[in-house]
Amino acid sequence: MTRYPFFQNFATLGILCFGFSLYAQEKKTRTFENDEAEIWKESQIEQRKMEESGLIYQDDSLTAYLNRVLIKVAGDEINPVVPRVRVIKSPVLNAFAYPNGTMYIHSGLLAKMENESQLATLFGHEITHSTNRHAILAFRSQKSNSDALAFLGIISGGFGLIGAVANLLGQVGYMASVSGYSQEKEKEADVLGFQKMKMAGYTITEAPKLFEILKRDLDQEPPAEKQSFFFSSHPKLNDRIKNYNQLLGANSKPDSAGVDSVFIKVTRKLLFDNISIDIQSGRYNSAYYSSTVYIKRFPSDYRVYLLQAEILNKRYPDNTDKQAEVMELYKKVVGLDSTQADAQKNLGKWYYKKGDYTGALPYLETYLKLIPNAKDKGYIEGYIRKIKTSMDSK
């Protein structure tokens, strides 16, 4: 082995060079794969946080239905993306998909939809972001490492103003949910998403309608925060409306999905619950609009009149006409069902607040008869005590 040291060294050098080129190639390949794997891993971490947050809306039949629709729209050839839908308790109009196919739809957005074709439009758009790997392409499109870092920095930085959900989002979710992708990628999602919903047999004329509904809602209830989610932004909604109308083209004859009884039935609980979510967030216009939709769909469900009364009571505390309307709504519910405890209590509290103690007493007493161990028993007993003391002193 020591007889031909030059050749030996030459051969060693050659092997080393070959090895290095293989290593470099492998390293390059590995880097190429690693960044996408990293984004998927990050997605899983963010999703875990979302699952543990208590913000996931629980309704098994609704979730099963949404998953069925998403799979129908997504089609078969989407491996390794696994389509899955989760609903977030949030009044904000938004939805976003992670690269692995998990899609989050805010209850506020779902509550505004009228039929499955509109849902399919949204799913088609969002799942295209996953299947066409828009997250990793956006990441790689950054010109330099510093751009990429800045891109991630934006994401981990300023989302203090956009509410509960935004605080849970990491870099991937933020891009999908708030900033959106490039105009080109969003247009691609519109085009391919439209094709997907068309192939799945949905009514294509419903596609632009979805975004028109969202725009109308946005006009009624502008976001409280300075920074808005993707589907709560006027320019982005306008882009969607324009793109989908262009896609409709010659097909834009008046056509409608009609009354979609399956969709209406399966989203009933969510529509009702989202009214309370809107009220809790002070989104009274949106809450009231949804309450009128609910009444149209389910006129015999008197619980919604209580919510409508609550909206008016909070929105117009000093408006005499509106306050009279509040009282009429409570009376309507009591008239329909005198065992409706909340209506009895709220009517009693309404009279009590106006100083009409004689009017208040029977309703407050009935409430405690209906629910003797009510959680707010202490408060109600206090009102009754005060009323009786006042009556005794007269």
Place this chain on the structure above:
Amino acid sequence: MNKLTFALLLLSTSLVSCAPQWYTVKKSVVDKKTGAVLAAPTGWKFMELENRILITPDSPDLGLLVFQVLPVSKPMKFTKQIIQKNMLPEDLAALVTDNYQLNQELTQFKILENSPEVLAGTEGFRLISEYKSGDGNPMKMLTVGMSQQDNAIVFEFAAPKRVYFDKYKPEIEAIISKFKISPEQKK
């Protein structure tokens, strides 16, 4: 020293002197805006901020009482609902609860008690709640509040659930029960 340097020095000095600081309670703390008197134990520390007074027995991390005067007709920070004048105690409690529930700094928030309370002679509410702080520490909170014509007054005492909440609660309750508003301010 030229004029610009002098002006900058003066500005920086005034900024330092304006920054809120912790002071030691001598007898009591008086809220300048409402004239409300808070009789905190001698030696506790307080800090005055706009519309708020902070009081701590030792360190804010181990127990912090916040006295707040919330104006009517302004939206709350998280719920965006507004405080109405002369709200019924349980309605104000519900509003405060909504605000907590939408505050993502308070995870796993849960109300343990919700009952009527009298604050400075006015009917109010009392809440006991628990949550996990931003860094995951289990915390407990006592909230007592009431509504008036122009504002709502709310006390919030938050401390680590383990040891400190129960340790300071009796003294905090004493501060709240001795809390006074002058009759002219009580509107």
